[in-house]
Amino acid sequence: MQPSPMPVEPPPSEPGSRTVLTTVAALGVSQVIAFGTSFYLLTVLGEPIGAQMGWPQSWVVGGFTIGVLAAAGVARAAGRFVAQGYGREILTLSALCFCGGLTTIGLSNDYPIYVIGWLLLGIGMGGGLYDITFGTIGRSFGAKSRTAIALVALIGGFSSAIFWPLTGLLLAExxxxxxxxxxxxxxxxxxxxxxxxxxxxxxxxxHSCKSRGDHQLSLTSADRPAYFALAFLVVAEMAINVCVSVYLLRMLTERGAQPAEALALSALVGPAQIAMRLIELAFGNRLHPRHSMAIGVAFVALALVMLAFGNIWLGLPLLLYGGGKGVISIARGTLPLALFGPVRSPVLMGNISSISLVAQAGAPVLLALVIDRHGLDTGLWIITALAVISCGVSISLVLGARKLAEPV
Known part of the structure; x- marks a missing residue:
């Protein structure tokens, strides 16, 4: 079913501080739960599910991959509904899909039912994670959105720190x-x-709005360079993120770290990510979001270059990597809003999110094939090259992209 024609862009809400704080608290807590019960679910539960059901890990993780592809399938439509002002409804529906998917997985006794559970979770992910949440904030608060987006990202960053130990505790009991x-x-x-x-x-x-056709949302020749640069950055950085997440411990051990040391070093990424989100929250309003994105992308590229060479204290690239991730997670919400405004940005980010989710599903598989044939070093250099290219694209966005809306 196709959404109705897009509404004429109304003036954004004028939120008071109480409204913003209430929104931030509610959406932040909900994002912690959303990520903790979907993206991070198999980090702890993957092996126990496989062991009890007698499935290989490729089957268990395959359910997650199917879910991510389902998320890609609904993200574009979800973005269009958010642009119409239905963000609240989409987010609520996503929570109900999470509930249905988790219930199905918990009750599953065979693989097809398990996959159906992940399909429901995937629909929830496509309509209930950062891109849709940030789009909902931007659609309502307009130019006042940057602080709210930064705060929601800051709270959401605690999801793994909360849900990994919580899931372990519940699993044991x-x-x-x-x-x-x-x-x-x-x-x-x-x-x-x-x-x-x-x-x-x-x-x-x-219903109170006049409508406008989809042609009025199409990209102009002036829009396209910024849009394609943004799309490349989001897709590339998300692919890099998922690949590093899968292979980080192995990268560290092949650079000389003992397994326990590698685990301890990897724990630096989370605090660095949160620290940079705090810095962005305190000082980010002095920079256009294009500059924030460029800084985050540069941090990730520098971290991977240092990790690829390896002749340093391994904690340093991990701190840089976590810091870069922290800035990028906020910029992917504020930059589309600054470039394209509060109505077009949810639609365009829904399109980009669909591609990004496919990349997140496929990138680890492709990298695994490279590593199996040519070794981990080759795989690391490939994602490092992608990060360096992204750095160049972000610089081109800073230097050449036309500013299409007021900074947020």
Missing amino acids: FGWRNTCLAYAVLNLIVSAPLYWWFAPRPHGTH
Whole structure:
């Protein structure tokens, strides 16, 4: 079913500080739950599920890959509905999809049912993670969105730190099935009501608005360089992120770290990410989001170059990598808004998110094939080259992209 024609862009809401803080708290908590019960679910539960069900890990992780592809399939439509002012409804529906998917996985006794659970989770991911959340904020708050987006990203950054140990604790006490069912209830009684009651809604949308055709949302010749540069950066950085996440411990051990040391070093990424989000929150308004994106991309590229050469204290590139990730996670919400405005940015980011999710599903598989044939060093140099190219694209965006909306 296709969404109705796009509304004429109304003036954004004028949120008071209380409204912003309430929105940030509700969406931040909900994003912690969303990531913790979807993207991070198999980090702890993957092996126990495979062991009990007698499935190889490729089958277990294959469910997640199918879910990510399902997310890619719905992201574009979700972005269009957010642009119409239906962000609250999309986010609430995503929490219900998380609930249904986790319930299905928790009750599954054969592989097809397990896959159906991941399909439901994937639909939830396509309509309930950062891109849709940031689009909902931008659609409602307009030029006042940057601080709210930064705060939601800051809170969301604690998801792995909270849910990895929590999932381990629940697994030890109740098993993986009951853990999934508990997380289903959490989405139903916490996330869904928070979205419905506190997700912002723009003034003047829905039936009260005049409509405009899709042709009025199409990219002009002046828009295209910025749009394609942004698309490349988001897709490349997300592909790099998932590849590093999968192979980081192995990269560190092949650079001389012992397994326990590698695990301890990898823990530096999270605090660095949060620290840079705090810095962005404190000082980011002095920079256009294009500059913030360029800084984050440069940090990631420098970190991977240092890791590829390896003759340094390995904690340094991990701190840089985490810092770069922290800035990029905010810039991917604020930069589209600054370039394309609050109505077009959810639509365009929905399109980009679809491609990005496919890249996240496929990049680790392709990298695994390279590593199997040519070794880990070759794989590391490939993602390092991609990061360096991204750095050049981000510089071109700073130097040449036309500013299409006021900075946020």
